[in-house]
Amino acid sequence: MKTSKKNIFLNIAAIFMVAMFFSCTNDTKKVRDFLADKNLPIAVGKDVYHVYKDSGQVTSKLVAPVLNDFTNKGHAYNEFPNGIKIITFENDGKDSTTITGNYALTYTATRVSEIKGNVVVYNHTNKRRLETNQLFWDQREKYFFTEDGFRVTNITDTISGFGFESKQDLSKWLLKDITGQLEVQKEEL
Template sequence: MSQKSNFVFILKYLSKISLILVVLVSCKNSSKEINDFLADKNLPVGVSENVNLVRKDSGITVSRVITPLYWDYTNKKLNPYYEFPEGVKIVTINRLSRDSVTVTGDYAISYQTTAISEIIGHVVVVNHENGVTLNTEQMYWDQKEDYYFTEKPFTIYTEKDTMNGVGFESESNLNNWILNNTKGDFIVDQKEE
């Protein structure tokens, strides 16, 4: 190739690049237009990796959310949500002790409007204060009512008992259970009158 043909090739290449740059620079979209575009394409408005979110009340840490990947879909008009596609660990901290309750699962989604979260896959809830552990494959967490529930099979381990069933409800500290279709070995304390 001669020097003249090289020069013509470079000029054509540079003119294409400058045309693309002019088009990109001339685009002026508002953040609302960008959010609407992302929502229409079902894309998150934000993505974060290796998240360790701390929530405080009056300067005191009350919970932590730890996840390797976090997608923010709060740009959805009807039902904005947060998604944790690679799992989540939620730690609730009691002011008197360290970790009161820990929840882990393989996947989670939390709806902003209803404050209901769904945790799926190898869900484990541990109350560190009373030694109760719940295992299930799917669980819902009503954050407004501070309440867990599932219609899936579950296993609860306490210091003395192991219980299995299908369908479970309790306060988020694993107290005051409602168990459905339960079986297992139970130790019952009977008081004589």
């Protein structure tokens, strides 16, 4: 008699578990829509270290304490609420440019990033440094721009102003509303 009660109990438990298993299916689209409606990320990464490659060559590295993936939104983006560090590599794999900031958004479709709070861009080759509170980075065009205050320094010069555009390697500048000190060479005629 004991075995039959035990078998009945196990059968009921098995049927209950199978019923629960088949009733717990979620449509992926419904889950994504739910998360988007609640303004929740579809994924969260902690202590992110991502290496980007092109044709087998490392082109950049991204380091961030937290990455929130909002690719479930209409205009998909990634958020880095606790800061970001990006190191780009050009020139035969040498450390080219380092970009840091306290907060960042990167839009997937346009590949434009907005970096905010203590933004520093440092070119290791020519020792040029850009500091600002807000910077936009067009990754496709390899181009920086801001309408916020900025300061550019290198070994001998310091330039400040409001409004800055340049290539990703901090060359070919377009500076607006500037002040500062520049060392110039006098040309002989």
